Amino acid sequence: MVLLDRNTVYLEVQEVETDAARIKDLRVTIGGIRGLAPAVPRGPMPMPGPGTLRRWDRKLLSRYRPFYMPFCELCCLCTFGKCDLSGGRKGACGITMNAQQSRIVLLACCIGAATHTAHAREILDHIVSRFGERHPLDTGGSQIDITAPITRLVCGFEPQTVGDLDRALRYAENQITQLLAATHTGQEGDYLDLESKVFHAGMVDHLGMEIADISQVSAYSFPRADADAPLVELGMASVDTKKPVILVVGHNVVPSVGILEYARENDLLGSIEVTGICCTSLDLTRYSEKAKIIGPISWQLRYIRSGIPSVVVVDEQCVRTDLPDECRAVRAPVIATSDKNALGLPDRTGDPADEIVEDLVSGRVTGVLLRDPDIVGEVAVKTANHVFEKRKGITAIPPGESVTASAGECTHCSFCQRACPAELPLVEVIREAGAGDTGALASLYDLCIGCGRCESACPRGLPLHSFIISASCERIRDEKFSIRSGRGAISDVEIREVGGPIVLGEIPGIVAFVGCSNFPRGGSELASMCREFARRRFIVCTSGCAAITAGQYRNDEGKTLYEEFSGKFEAGGVLNVGSCVSNAHISGAAIKIAAIFAKRELDGNYEEIADYVHNRVGAVGVAWGAMSQKAAAIASGFWRLGIPVIVGPHGSKYRRMLLGRADHPDDWKVNDARTGEEVCIGPVPEHLFVAAETAEEAMVLVAKLSMRPNDTTRGRSIKCTHYIDLHRRLYGTMPGDIHLFIRNPADVPLTFKDEIWAHLEAHGWKEQPVPDPTLLEPKGRRVKGGKPK
Amino acid sequence: MTRPAPWQTAETCGTRQAGIIKGPQVLAALLKKARHPLMLVGNQGSRDPEEADEALNAVIFLAQKAGISLVASGKAVLSCRERGLSPDSTIPATDCANRLSDPAWAGVDGKGPHDLVFIIGLPYGMEWTLLSGLKNGAPALITVALDRYYHPQASWSFANLAHHEWLEMISETTRVIGR
Numbered sequence: 001m002v003l004l005d006r007n008t009v010y011l012e013v014q015e016v017e018t019d020a021a022r023i024k025d026l027r028v029t030i031g032g033i034r035g036l037a038p039a040v041p042r043g044p045m046p047m048p049g050p051g052t053l054r055r056w057d058r059k060l061l062s063r064y065r066p067f068y069m070p071f072c073e074l075c076c077l078c079t080f081g082k083c084d085l086s087g088g089r090k091g092a093c094g095i096t097m098n099a100q101q102s103r104i105v106l107l108a109c110c111i112g113a114a115t116h117t118a119h120a121r122e123i124l125d126h127i128v129s130r131f132g133e134r135h136p137l138d139t140g141g142s143q144i145d146i147t148a149p150i151t152r153l154v155c156g157f158e159p160q161t162v163g164d165l166d167r168a169l170r171y172a173e174n175q176i177t178q179l180l181a182a183t184h185t186g187q188e189g190d191y192l193d194l195e196s197k198v199f200h201a202g203m204v205d206h207l208g209m210e211i212a213d214i215s216q217v218s219a220y221s222f223p224r225a226d227a228d229a230p231l232v233e234l235g236m237a238s239v240d241t242k243k244p245v246i247l248v249v250g251h252n253v254v255p256s257v258g259i260l261e262y263a264r265e266n267d268l269l270g271s272i273e274v275t276g277i278c279c280t281s282l283d284l285t286r287y288s289e290k291a292k293i294i295g296p297i298s299w300q301l302r303y304i305r306s307g308i309p310s311v312v313v314v315d316e317q318c319v320r321t322d323l324p325d326e327c328r329a330v331r332a333p334v335i336a337t338s339d340k341n342a343l344g345l346p347d348r349t350g351d352p353a354d355e356i357v358e359d360l361v362s363g364r365v366t367g368v369l370l371r372d373p374d375i376v377g378e379v380a381v382k383t384a385n386h387v388f389e390k391r392k393g394i395t396a397i398p399p400g401e402s403v404t405a406s407a408g409e410c411t412h413c414s415f416c417q418r419a420c421p422a423e424l425p426l427v428e429v430i431r432e433a434g435a436g437d438t439g440a441l442a443s444l445y446d447l448c449i450g451c452g453r454c455e456s457a458c459p460r461g462l463p464l465h466s467f468i469i470s471a472s473c474e475r476i477r478d479e480k481f482s483i484r485s486g487r488g489a490i491s492d493v494e495i496r497e498v499g500g501p502i503v504l505g506e507i508p509g510i511v512a513f514v515g516c517s518n519f520p521r522g523g524s525e526l527a528s529m530c531r532e533f534a535r536r537r538f539i540v541c542t543s544g545c546a547a548i549t550a551g552q553y554r555n556d557e558g559k560t561l562y563e564e565f566s567g568k569f570e571a572g573g574v575l576n577v578g579s580c581v582s583n584a585h586i587s588g589a590a591i592k593i594a595a596i597f598a599k600r601e602l603d604g605n606y607e608e609i610a611d612y613v614h615n616r617v618g619a620v621g622v623a624w625g626a627m628s629q630k631a632a633a634i635a636s637g638f639w640r641l642g643i644p645v646i647v648g649p650h651g652s653k654y655r656r657m658l659l660g661r662a663d664h665p666d667d668w669k670v671n672d673a674r675t676g677e678e679v680c681i682g683p684v685p686e687h688l689f690v691a692a693e694t695a696e697e698a699m700v701l702v703a704k705l706s707m708r709p710n711d712t713t714r715g716r717s718i719k720c721t722h723y724i725d726l727h728r729r730l731y732g733t734m735p736g737d738i739h740l741f742i743r744n745p746a747d748v749p750l751t752f753k754d755e756i757w758a759h760l761e762a763h764g765w766k767e768q769p770v771p772d773p774t775l776l777e778p779k780g781r782r783v784k785g786g787k788p789k
Numbered sequence: 790m791t792r793p794a795p796w797q798t799a800e801t802c803g804t805r806q807a808g809i810i811k812g813p814q815v816l817a818a819l820l821k822k823a824r825h826p827l828m829l830v831g832n833q834g835s836r837d838p839e840e841a842d843e844a845l846n847a848v849i850f851l852a853q854k855a856g857i858s859l860v861a862s863g864k865a866v867l868s869c870r871e872r873g874l875s876p877d878s879t880i881p882a883t884d885c886a887n888r889l890s891d892p893a894w895a896g897v898d899g900k901g902p903h904d905l906v907f908i909i910g911l912p913y914g915m916e917w918t919l920l921s922g923l924k925n926g927a928p929a930l931i932t933v934a935l936d937r938y939y940h941p942q943a944s945w946s947f948a949n950l951a952h953h954e955w956l957e958m959i960s961e962t963t964r965v966i967g968r
C-alpha cells in the first residue's frame with residue numbers, strides 16, 4: 001500500500017516473499033519528522049479535505065437549517081464594495097446575503113481554528129525542541145489507551161510521541177489555509193457549501209486543540225485524566241499582597257512555566273506570587289499548585305487597576321490590546337512574549353537579562369518583547385522583586401470619596417449606558433453615587449463584564465468601571481475560592497463505566513459549560529446552571545473562563561462547585577477539564593464512547609462516529625458567555641459531531657443559528673439499522689445551535705436537547721422527567737410539545753403520568769418504534785470485533 | 790428625514806432603517822391592516838424592573854384588546870400567567886423568529902402565517918439580530934420593535950422615547966383600537 005499526502009510518502013508492506021527474502025510488516029515513511037515512522041493513515045476518510053465530509057454535513061444541514069441574522073448588511077471585503085446585500089440584492093461579485101453571512105461565519109471559525117492551531121504549533125515546536133520528538137504522549141498512563149481520539153478520528157493514525165503530532169498539525173495548517181482561501185471574493189458562493197466548510201473548520205479546530213493539550217499534558221506532567229486533581233486558589237483575595245506579584249494573561253503557558261521554573265531554581269517560589277487571568281492561569285495551576293487564578297478575562301481591568309500586580313506578562317489570545325496603557329497607568333512593567341502579540345514593544349530577546357530588568361525598573365522602557373521563555377522567567381521575577389517596594393500604594397481605583405465627587409460631574413447624557421453591552425443602568429447608579437450612595441454602583445460588580453466601553457464613551461472621561469470596583473472593595477476582600485485544576489482527558493475506564501448509561505439515556509446527559517465571560521447577567525447564572533445539572537445527575541464538564549466563573553460562587557455551606565461535587569466523569573460529577581484547548585477532551589470523550597463502549601472503528605472514520613455521537617450520546621454544549629472567534633470554532637467542531645450548542649443572548653451576534661423545525665415531521669426521519677426502514681424519531685435533538693434569552697430558557701433547552709433517538713424507554717422517561725420538571729418550575733407549565741418526545745407508553749414518566757396522558761390524547765398522539773438510528777445508509781457499518789452497540 | 794441613532798452604540802445596519810412610530814395611529818393602522826398579528830414578548834433583559842413591569846402590563850393589555858397571538862420567550866410566560874394570560878406558545882425567541890421567516894409556517898396558533906409581529910423585551914442586541922433575520926429572511930413580514938428604544942432593523946420602531954412617553958403611546962393605541 002502506498003499513500004501520499006502533500007509532504008509525506010508512506011509505504012506499507014504487510015507480507016512479501018521473494019527468492020531473496022521474506023518481508024513482513026515493513027513501513028517506510030519519506031518526509032515528516034526525521035527518524036520517525038508513524039503508522040499509515042487508515043479508515044474510510046483519513047485526513048479529509050474541505051469537501052470530503054460534505055455529504056454528512058448536508059445531512060445535518062438539511063435538518064438544522066441556517067437562520068441568518070445579518071449583523072451587518074453591507075460587505076466591504078474588496079474594492080468593488082461596499083455592497084449593499086439587503087433586500088435580496090447581490091454583491092458585485094454575485095454573492096447573496098445568506099452566502100455572505102455564512103462566509104463571515106467561516107472567516108470567524110478560520111480565525112478561531114488558526115488561533116488554536118498556531119498555539120498548538122508554538123507549544124509543539126517548543127516541546128519537541130526541549131523534550132525531543134520521541135517524548136512519549138501520556139494523557140492518563142494505564143487508564144488511557146486512546147490518547148488522541150480526535151487525531152485518530154480525523155487523521156486515521158495513532159500518534160505515540162509528540163513528534164508524531166507534527167503530521168496531524170501540518171494537516172490542520174493545510175486545511176485552514178484552504179478554508180480561508182474559500183472566503184476570497186469569487187470563491188465559494190453557496191451558503192450550504194460555506195456552512196459545510198464551517199463544520200470543517202470546527203473539526204480542524206478540535207484537532208488543533210487536542211494537539212496543543214496532549215502535548216503540554218505529556219511534557220509538563222499536568223494532571224492526567226485525574227478526577228482528584230488538586231484544588232487550587234481562585235480570586236483576588238487569594239493573593240498575598242505582601243509579596244511581589246506577577247500576573248500572566250492569555251493562553252500559552254510556556255512563558256509562564258519559564259517564570260515558575262526560574263523561581264523554583266532560585267529558591268524564590270515562596271517569596272513571590274504568580275497569578276493569572278484566563279486560560280494561561282488554568283494551565284499554570286495544572287503545572288504547579290503554587291500558582292493562583294484571579295478570574296476570567298473580564299477581570300483584566302479590575303485586577304491591573306487595583307495595582308496589585310507588580311509585573312504583567314502577556315502571551316496570546318483574548319488579552320486586552322490596551323493593556324500596555326493600563327499597565328503604564330499603574331507603573332507596572334509589561335512583558336510581551338509572543339510574536340503574535342508584540343504590542344508595539346521593543347524586542348529585547350537577545351539582551352542580557354539584567355540590562356532589561358534595569359530598564360524596566362527605572363522606567364526607561366515601560367515594556368519589552370521577550371521571545372524566549374527562559375529569559376521571560378528571569379526578567380519577570382527579577383523585575384517584580386525590584387519594583388515591588390517602589391510601587392507600593394499605587395492603584396488606579398479611586399477611593400470612595402473621590403467616586404462621589406467625580407460622579408457629581410456627570411451630565412447624565414447616557415452615552416455610557418448606551419455603550420454598555422450588558423445594558424447596565426449606569427446613569428441611575430452614577431446619579432445615586434453623586435448623591436453619596438455607592439451601593440447601586442456596587443450592585444453592578446457581578447454584572448459588569450469589564451469591557452470598559454462605558455469609559456470610552458463618556459465625554460467627561462469618568463472611569464465608570466473603576467467606580468464599580470471601588471464601590472465593591474468589601475466584596476473583593478471576600479473573593480477567595482477553590483477550583484479543581486484542569487484534569488485533562490476522560491479516561492478509558494471512566495468511559496467504560498458510563499458509556500452504557502449515557503447511550504441508553506439513563507445518565508440524562510453530558511453538559512459542557514465552555515467559553516468566555518460575555519455573560520448577559522453576570523457569572524452567577526452560569527454557576528447556578530452547573531449546580532442545577534450536577535444535582536440532576538448530569539455529567540457536568542467545564543473549561544476555560546467558564547470553568548473559572550463556575551468556581552466563583554459558593555453554595556449555602558460555603559462550598560464552590562468543585563468542593564461540592566466529584567471531579568469524576570460520572571453522574572453528578574463537575575469536571576474542570578482545563579483551558580480552552582482542553583475542550584478537545586470533551587469532544588474526545590463523546591468520540592471515545594463510540595470507539596470504546598460501542599466498539600466502532602475509530603481511525604479515519606469520521607462520518608460513522610459522528611453519526612453514532614449524534615444519535616446516541618446525549619451531550620450538549622453551553623457557551624453562555626461566548627465572545628470570541630475561537631468559541632465559534634469550538635462550537636462548530638461540536639456541530640459536525642451532531643452535538644447541539646446553546647449560547648447566551650450575545651451569541652445571536654454570531655449571526656446565524658442552526659435550527660430544527662419540530663413542526664416538520666419529515667425532517668426527523670432516520671434509517672433503522674436493524675430493518676433498513678426509514679423511521680420518524682421526533683425532534684431529537686431539536687436544534688444544533690440556538691441562542692437562549694435567559695438562563696431559565698437555557699436550562700429547559702439543555703434538558704430537551706439531551707434527548708437522542710437511541711434513548712431506551714427508561715432513559716427517555718428520565719430525560720422527559722427533567723424536561724418537564726424544569727419547564728414546570730421555571731415556566732410554570734407542562735411543556736406544550738411533550739407529545740413529540742414520548743414514543744411509547746413506557747417513555748411516560750410516572751410522576752406526571754395523568755397529565756401527560758391527557759396531553760397525549762389531546763394531541764392525537766400515536767405510538768412510534770424505537771429504532772437503531774442512523775443517518776447513514778445502514779449497510780457498511782465498520783465494527784471492530786464484537787457486536788456493535 | 791433624519792433617523793434617530795440606534796439605542797445601543799454602533800448597532801447600525803445597512804441602507805434601510807426602521808420608520809418611526811410617531812403616534813398611536815401608526816400602530817392602530819398597522820393592526821387594522823394585519824390579518825394575523827403576533828406578539829413576541831421577552832424577559833425585559835436587565836432593565837429597570839419597575840418600568841419592565843409597567844411595560845408588560847401595557848403590552849399584554851394591548852395584545853388582549855387587539856386579539857394578538859402571543860409567544861412568551863424565556864421565563865416571560867410566568868409574568869404573562871401572573872397577569873391572567875396564557876401565551877399561545879413558549880418557544881424560544883430564536884425559534885420563533887426562524888419560523889416567522891418561513892412563509893408556510895402555520896403560525897403559533899395553527900391559524901396560518903403571521904403578517905405582522907411585535908417584538909418587545911429581549912436584550913437589545915438579541916432583538917436587533919432577530920429583527921435583522923426577519924428583515925432579510927421574511928421580507929413580506931412587517932416587524933415592529935415595540936420597546937421604547939430605536940431598533941433600525943425593524944420595519945417600525947419608537948425613537949428612543951422616555952418610559953412615560955412610551956407608556957402613554959401604548960395606552961393610547963389600546964384606547965384607539967378599542968373604540
Ligand code: SF4
Nearest residue numbers: 075078081083091093
Ligand atoms: S466581496 Fe463581493 S460583496 Fe463584498 S465588497 Fe467585494 S464584490 Fe461586494
Ligand code: SF4
Nearest residue numbers: 420448449451452454
Ligand atoms: S465595563 Fe461594565 S459597565 Fe462599563 S460598559 Fe462594560 S459591562 Fe458596562
Ligand code: SF4
Nearest residue numbers: 410411413414416458
Ligand atoms: S457618559 Fe459620562 S457624563 Fe454621560 S451619563 Fe455616563 S458617566 Fe455621566
